Structures are given as C-alpha cells and as structure tokens.
Amino acid sequence: MDISPNAIPDVVVRRLPIYARSLSYLAEEGVRSVSSQELGERIGVTAAQIRKDLSYFGEFGKQGIGYNVEYLLGHIRRILGLHEVWPVVLVGVGPLGQAIARYEGFRTRGIDIIGVFDNDSSKIGLQLGRNTVQPDSDLPKILQEHNIRLAIVAVPAVRAQEVVDVLVQNGVQGILNYAPIVVQTPDNVWVRHIDPVALLHSMTYYLSREDEHHAMNEH
Amino acid sequence: MDISPNAIPDVVVRRLPIYARSLSYLAEEGVRSVSSQELGERIGVTAAQIRKDLSYFGEFGKQGIGYNVEYLLGHIRRILGLHEVWPVVLVGVGPLGQAIARYEGFRTRGIDIIGVFDNDSSKIGLQLGRNTVQPDSDLPKILQEHNIRLAIVAVPAVRAQEVVDVLVQNGVQGILNYAPIVVQTPDNVWVRHIDPVALLHSMTYYLSREDEHHAMNEH
DNA sequence: TGGTGTGAAACACTTCACAGCA
DNA sequence: TGCTGTGAAGTGTTTCACACCA
Numbered sequence: 001m002d003i004s005p006n007a008i009p010d011v012v013v014r015r016l017p018i019y020a021r022s023l024s025y026l027a028e029e030g031v032r033s034v035s036s037q038e039l040g041e042r043i044g045v046t047a048a049q050i051r052k053d054l055s056y057f058g059e060f061g062k063q064g065i066g067y068n069v070e071y072l073l074g075h076i077r078r079i080l081g082l083h084e085v086w087p088v089v090l091v092g093v094g095p096l097g098q099a100i101a102r103y104e105g106f107r108t109r110g111i112d113i114i115g116v117f118d119n120d121s122s123k124i125g126l127q128l129g130r131n132t133v134q135p136d137s138d139l140p141k142i143l144q145e146h147n148i149r150l151a152i153v154a155v156p157a158v159r160a161q162e163v164v165d166v167l168v169q170n171g172v173q174g175i176l177n178y179a180p181i182v183v184q185t186p187d188n189v190w191v192r193h194i195d196p197v198a199l200l201h202s203m204t205y206y207l208s209r210e211d212e213h214h215a216m217n218e219h
Numbered sequence: 220m221d222i223s224p225n226a227i228p229d230v231v232v233r234r235l236p237i238y239a240r241s242l243s244y245l246a247e248e249g250v251r252s253v254s255s256q257e258l259g260e261r262i263g264v265t266a267a268q269i270r271k272d273l274s275y276f277g278e279f280g281k282q283g284i285g286y287n288v289e290y291l292l293g294h295i296r297r298i299l300g301l302h303e304v305w306p307v308v309l310v311g312v313g314p315l316g317q318a319i320a321r322y323e324g325f326r327t328r329g330i331d332i333i334g335v336f337d338n339d340s341s342k343i344g345l346q347l348g349r350n351t352v353q354p355d356s357d358l359p360k361i362l363q364e365h366n367i368r369l370a371i372v373a374v375p376a377v378r379a380q381e382v383v384d385v386l387v388q389n390g391v392q393g394i395l396n397y398a399p400i401v402v403q404t405p406d407n408v409w410v411r412h413i414d415p416v417a418l419l420h421s422m423t424y425y426l427s428r429e430d431e432h433h434a435m436n437e438h
Numbered sequence: 439t440g441g442t443g444t445g446a447a448a449c450a451c452t453t454c455a456c457a458g459c460a
Numbered sequence: 461t462g463c464t465g466t467g468a469a470g471t472g473t474t475t476c477a478c479a480c481c482a
Contacts, residue, residue, distance in 0.1 A: 010421075011472090011473070011474095012473090013421050013424050013425070014417075014418075014421045016420070016421070016424065017414075017416070017417035017418075017420035017421055018401070018414075018417055020420070021399060021400075021414070021416075021417065022401070025376075025400070035440085035441065035442090036441080036442075037441085042401060043401050044401050044403075046474080046475070047441095048474075048475055048476070048477095049473095049474065049475080051441095051442065051443060051444085052443085052444080052473090052474075052475085054442095054443090055442090055443055055444065059442080059443070060442095061441080061442050061443080062442075062481090062482070063440075063441050063443085063480070063481045063482055064439065064441045064442080064481070064482050065440080065441065065442085065482075066441065066442080067442090079424065080420050080421075080423055080424045080427070081423040081424060081426060081427030082420065082423060086419070086423055088419070094318075095317060095318035095321045095322070096315075096318040096322065098314060098318070099313075099314035099315040099317070099318040100415070102314045103314070103315065105399060105416055106415075106416060106419075109416045109420070110420070110423075111416060111419050149426050150419060150423070150426070152415070152419075157244075173426055173429070174419070174422035174423070174426055176415055176419055176422075180240060180324060181244070182237070182241070182261060182262050182263050184263075190422045192418040192419075192421065192422060194413055194415060194418070195236075195237075195240070196319070196325075196371070196395055197236070197240075197325060197328045197330060198233075198236035198237055199233075199236075199395055199411040199413070200305070200307070200325075200330050200369060200371075200393070200395055200411075201235070201236035201239070201301065201328070201329070202229075202233045202235070202236055202299075202411065203393035203395075203409045204299055204300040204301060204305055204329075204369070204393070205232050205235065205298065205299045205300060206232070206393070206409055207300065207368050207392055207393055208299070208300030210392070228450070228451070230450090230451070230452095231451090254462085254463065254464090255463080255464075256463085265452075265453070266463095267452075267453055267454070267455095268451095268452065270463095270464065270465060270466085271451095271452075271453085271465085271466075273464095273465085274464090274465055278464080278465065279464095280463075280464050280465080281459090281460070281463080281464075282458075282459045282460055282462075282463050282464045282465085283459075283460050283462045283463045283464080284460075284462080284463065284464085285462090285463065285464080286464090
C-alpha cells in the first residue's frame with residue numbers, strides 16, 4: 001500500500017501505537033500528566049520526535065506542563081480508529097495460531113478475533129479462547145457477513161499466498177502476516193510482516209561485527 | 220544500541236535477512252541466477268535498492284546476467300554471521316513461548332534454542348521440542364556456560380524488564396522482545412521488538428482514513 | 439520557569455541515470 | 461544486449477533551537 005502525498009509519514013503512524021501503549025501504562029499507574037521528555041525516555045525516542053509526531057494531528061499539550069495522559073491517549077486512540085473495536089479473522093491454527101487465538105492482549109486493545117480458520121480437518125471444532133476452529137472454506141462467508149477488513153495469517157509459508165488471495169478477494173484490506181514470505185497484494189491492501197528469525201539475523205550481523213572489532217583491538 | 224558513523228545503515232542490515240530468505244527459496248526452486256529486478260519484485264523492493272544495499276558489502280553480480288543465487292546467498296549468510304549457528308535462550312513458556320519453542324524455523328535458519336526457562340514451577344520439566352523447561356534461577360549458569368549472546372523474551376509485560384536485566388547481566392547482547400513494553404538496556408545491547416497489536420493499530424489508522432475518504436467522495 | 443509547537447537545518451535513505459562490462 | 465555498481469539528485473525523517481505561553 002502506498003502513501004499519498006501530504007499524508008502523514010508511515011514512520012509516524014507506526015509510532016503512534018507505541019505512544020498509545022505507553023500512555024495506557026501511565027494511565028494505569030495513575031500518572032496524570034507527562035512531558036515529551038518523560039514519555040520519550042520510556043519509549044526510547046527523543047522528546048522532539050514525539051512533539052513533532054503529535055503536531056501532525058493537532059495541539060495536545062500545555063506549555064510548562066506537558067500532556068494530560070488520558071486526554072492524549074483518547075486522542076491517539078481516536079486517530080488510530082480505536083474508538084471502535086475491529087473484528088479480525090485468524091487463519092492458521094498451528095502452535096503459533098493457537099497462541100494468537102488465546103492471547104488476551106488483542107481484545108483489550110481493540111482487536112476482536114471473531115473467527116479462526118484452518119484447512120486441517122482434524123482441527124475443525126477445536127475450541128480456542130472464545131473461538132471454535134472453522135474450515136477455510138467458510139472464510140468467504142464470514143468475511144462478508146461481518147465485513148471484516150483485517151486478518152492475521154499464521155499458516156506455513158507455502159500456503160500464505162493462497163490464503164491472502166482469498167482474504168483480499170473477500171474485502172480484507174489489512175493483513176498481519178506471520179508467514180516468512182513476502183505476499184503479493186493489490187496496492188490498496190496493507191501488509192505488515194512479523195519474522196522473528198529475520199529480526200534475530202539483523203542482530204547476529206552486529207554481534208559478528210563486534211567479534212571482529214575486538215579481535216582488531218587486541219592487535 | 221547506536222550505530223557508529225560510516226557504519227552500514229540499520230535499514231540495510233534489516234533488509235539483508237529478507238534477501239537471504241528469498242534467495243534460499245529461489246535456491247530450493249532450483250533457480251540458478253536472479254537479477255536485482257526479479258529479486259526486487261519478489262520482495263517488494265526496487266531493483267536499485269537491492270543493488271545499492273549489496274554494494275555496501277562488495278560486488279556480487281555479473282553485468283548482463285544478474286546474481287548467482289547460491290553465491291550471493293552464501294555471501295549474505297556470511298555477512299550476517301550465519302556461517303555459525305547461534306545458540307539462544309527463550310524465557311517465558313506461556314502459549315506463545317511454547318509455540319516459539321516448537322517452531323522448526325529457527326533451527327533451519329541458524330538459530331538454535333538451547334534452553335527454555337519459566338518462573339512458574341508447574342511448567343518446569345515440561346518437554347518442548349528438544350528442550351525441557353528449566354527454572355529462571357538456572358538462567359545465569361546456562362547463559363555463562365554456553366556463552367549465550369542472544370535471547371528471546373516471551374514473558375508478560377510486567378516481568379519483561381527484570382528478565383532483561385538478568386539476561387544483560389549475564390552477557391546477552393541481543394534481545395528479541397515479544398512483551399508489549401519498551402525495555403531499558405545499556406547501549407551496547409540490541410533489542411528488536413515484536414508487537415502484533417501495534418502493527419494492527421498502524422493499519423486501523425489507514426483503514427479509518429479510507430472510510431472518511433469515501434464519505435467525503437460521496438458528497 | 440518549564441514545557442510545547444514548529445520552521446529551518448541537518449542528516450539519512452531511496453531513486454535516478456548512466457558508465458562500464460561480459 | 462542486458463544487467464551491475466555507483467555517484468549525484470531527490471526525497472523523507474530527525475533534530476535543533478527558539479518564539480511563545482500558562
């Protein structure tokens with residue numbers, strides 16, 4: 001999915017949920033007010049970055065004081081569309097899919113998994129959290145009936161593209177893809193990707209460099 | 220962890236594992252040679268980007284031909300330090316941790332989970348893949364004995380910081396954090412973060428905008 | 439006083455466009 | 461001919477630094 005000119009930069013959009021997450025912890029702790037400095041330290045981001053990011057959306061702070069936690073959190077939630085609950089489907093019920101289906105953190109943050117699907121008939125009927133596993137063949141019906149726009153894909157890499165095709169054909173516009181493959185979609189569909197191995201590999205890069213460094217310093 | 224000046228940009232380092240992944244699929248398919256154009260189409264990246272990225276590390280292609288798949292893959296693996304197998308520990312054996320422990324995709328890509336830990340005594344002794352769950356109290360010993368430099372954290376948010384502190388105190392320099400919280404570490408430690416909910420929220424942002432857009436266009 | 443909001447400057451990253459080569 | 465490797469140009473992102481305000 002591409003960004004139209006004059007739109008908010010995607011980097012900013014990706015940071016907003018982190019701000020929201022941190023603000024909700026602050027709210028739970030009973031903190032009323034927070035400065036960009038304090039929030040930045042929690043999140044590992046500069047104060048200027050936070051102020052600049054927020055300035056795309058309005059003026060939420062008070063000079064000399066900072067930001068009211070509840071007020072800013074409410075605004076960010078609304079900006080992200082989280083004043084509504086988003087129904088999503090999950091496809092793929094291997095160990096990872098089961099963990100996702102059982103995780104409470106989706107529902108508490110505005111994401112409601114309303115259906116879980118697998119093509120393995122031995123899994124159909126399995127109860128996972130509030131959901132019962134349904135066959136993939138029921139996907140189109142459910143997607144359309146509930147007007148689903150978001151989906152989580154946790155199938156093996158070889159199946160990911162076909163599953164994504166079905167999702168997109170039935171109106172899904174945002175996909176969280178756990179399969180270690182880049183899926184092809186029309187450019188009005190958003191895809192975010194989770195590949196823990198790739199993330200680890202990006203760290204092994206630096207750790208190997210460090211070795212060499214030390215070796216060099218020893219001479 | 221910060222980047223020293225003149226170093227390879229971190230964005231580039233993060234793309235290398237994606238290139239490696241795609242190249243290994245090509246190799247499995249028996250493809251011998253690939254152009255930056257073809258590889259880019261698979262990955263959703265421009266050809267120029269790939270050529271530029273690779274040029275940080277050397278010259279791996281042949282004019283008029285493209286890249287030899289095996290040769291380039293070998294080089295990228297070496298650049299990422301993947302000519303060695305990296306032993307890692309996993310802390311946290313809830314449903315997610317269990318899925319991680321059982322996932323075969325780590326070992327096949329150079330990441331070997333050599334220990335899994337939890338502080339819940341009812342889980343100690345549980346067999347997960349090739350590992351048996353050990354108590355957190357054994358962490359320091361194992362980290363030091365095996366010279367572990369990478370860890371995966373899959374504990375609840377409230378426990379993440381204390382776990383990370385123990386890891387760092389015992390020599391861990393790279394952490395893959397599944398807990399929905401930004402952990403504090405010394406700046407010689409790398410942290411990568413996985414928060415599926417935050418990724419979904421960054422998509423609900425765009426999907427909400429689209430609604431408004433349509434509403435606007437209807438007038 | 440202590441903090442925000444924001445243009446402008448600095449920096450980082452991507453894309454272009456083409457020389458050069460098999 | 462068809463593709464790489466790469467300076468230079470273009471674009472995007474972050475940081476600076478300060479006017480402004482409760």
